[in-house]
Amino acid sequence: MMNIRMTLATAAFGVMVSATATAAPADKLTTEQVKAIAEEGFIYGLPLVMNYAIMNEYAVDPKSSQFKAPFNQVKNEPRVFTYKDTAVVTANSDTPYSLVWLDLRAEPMVITIPTVTDRYYSVMLNDGHTYNYGYLGSRATGGKGGSYLVAGPDWQGEKPAGIDGLFHSLTPFSLAAFRTQLLDPADMPNVEKIQGQYKTEPLSTFLGKPAPAAATNPNFLPATTAGIKGNFWTYLGAALEYIPQADEDKDIRAKLEQIGVGPGKTFDLKSLSPEHQQAMLEAMKAGDTKIDTYLASGLTDVNGWQLGSLPGDRAHYNGDWLMRAAAAKAGIYGNDADEAVYLFGRLDANGQTIDTSKHNYSITFTKDQMPPVNAFWSVTMYDGKSQLMIKNPIDRYLINTAMVSEMKKDANGAVTIYIQKDSPGKDKEANWLPAPNDTAYLVMRLYWPQPASESLSVLPVGKGTWQMPGIVMVKE
Incomplete structure (x- = not known):
């Protein structure tokens, strides 16, 4: 995308x-x-x-x-x-x-x-x-x-x-x-x-x-x-x-x-x-x-994330130019839902704009609620205004499936991603997703998501049994 x-x-x-x-x-x-x-x-x-x-x-x-x-x-x-x-x-x-x-x-x-x-x-x-x-x-x-x-x-x-x-x-x-x-x-x-x-x-x-x-x-x-x-x-x-x-x-x-x-x-x-x-x-x-409004309100809200199935083929759009424009503006050349599902994060779990110039945030996946995909998943960080990736001291732009084995986990096996502009400390850097000194925009990608036939599923979009955890502001 x-x-x-x-x-x-x-x-x-x-x-x-x-x-x-x-x-x-x-x-x-x-x-x-x-x-x-x-x-x-x-x-x-x-x-x-x-x-x-x-x-x-x-x-x-x-x-x-x-x-x-x-x-x-x-x-x-x-x-x-x-x-x-x-x-x-x-x-x-x-x-x-x-x-x-x-x-x-x-x-x-x-x-x-x-x-x-x-x-x-x-x-x-x-x-x-x-x-x-x-x-x-x-x-x-x-x-x-x-x-x-x-x-x-x-x-x-x-x-x-x-x-x-x-x-x-x-x-x-x-x-x-x-x-x-x-x-x-x-x-x-x-x-x-x-x-x-x-x-x-x-x-x-x-x-x-x-x-x-x-x-x-x-x-x-x-x-x-x-x-x-x-x-x-x-x-x-x-x-x-x-x-x-x-x-x-x-x-x-x-x-x-x-x-x-x-x-x-x-x-x-x-x-x-x-x-x-x-x-x-x-x-x-x-x-x-109108396009921005569609992106803000025309998708399904899941714990502050906007979830939808915008990209697709001719039959999928069926002349709905607003949906097609929203898909392009959210991320042109995005995949069909069967190939990948996208979640867009501009708001925290309380519905407030994510501003990493002012606050630190986190996302926690419990051991049994890791994203259900046949391929892999990732969470990528972008500047909230330009939607470009962020220059940062550890050259990290995302957290994905392959990195989980090296990340710190709590006693129950849960993984917490730290979303902030400054390092959370050397002992937590494996879990750090560097953020801008400004508003932030995150995109969750689920490649080859599991269908409804699985006990834990992403599809159908917005109706699967798995839900993405919200982005939580860390209390100072």
Whole structure:
């Protein structure tokens, strides 16, 4: 689960400027109509814009500090994310990533994975809508190796011999995100060995046949995650160039056309009347507030933690743009609930904002209430405002399953995690999760959570028999 570094709710929205843009047709609409369309359009478009900007930084612009690799080339990261990674926030620091942005226009791509039995791994396929449309790995394919075909929206072929499965992306550009569990710091060479066996290749190469004609240069409009606030509508139009219209979004896309936002259009806020300009800006803020409200109240409260099942596939969202936007803002590229469940912690067990500049906190797991997962769990610390990881003297950004054996326990076998900005003392540092000198944001990740068929279960989300313990303020 990732999220781009963005604080729309508190930042002033910039002006989108284009020397070549023509006047938008919004002058035929009332101010109220413009505001209503823009608010709905912002909620619809936020995940698309976030994805478009990340794709540009990771796969399009080689000068970007966050560039990974060109399209169709796997980039293995033999490390976990730290405070130095700033393109995304609420990043996972449990599983070193391997990423490949797929260009599926000319022909399908084949993803080959090895058999892995000694740890959790997964491959998540995510399209330009930010729909998760397929999985490979420990849970989905039983940890068995194989070759899988990923095809774009226009490919009509049949699954060839030697291919173990076929996935269809709704968009011509798609992300494949590989997660490989790191058991401890000394385990990295083993992770690298597995990563080295991840492979992508065009279908023609896999079959030993001549390649089809190459696709034209897409000539993407440059975009950055930092530029989203000032260029949202222009970025949205650029993203929609490569997102075929579907039944569920034809109405909102028709509305966006009315205010000059769509494929082939360059939006210029200055071309609107002052009243319409103000309406657009107010609409974006209102839309962002709706997303925040959904995240604050639309999820299940469990001892102060917010628990939900936001990410998913097309059928999961079913045109619910607010849910999709909330999923992206909480952590873009999050997993389906069957693969991982997320709990978001901004409040303590008493419903008060966690402020580690003023107070120390703790979480205690009793011996019989450790998180019930088939893979592993983790609690990761982020700054409450930026949602980036925290630079700290022991270079620790999370507590996870693999660390429990080294942590101090009480006489009954319970484990307490100390959440504070300063060390609790050398004798307790094994249990210390360093926190910011500010408000804090914690994310609990439960990988391959146990289903309802188990006596202690996480699923169904919000209705499982296991409950996450609350974050408790330590009395001075």
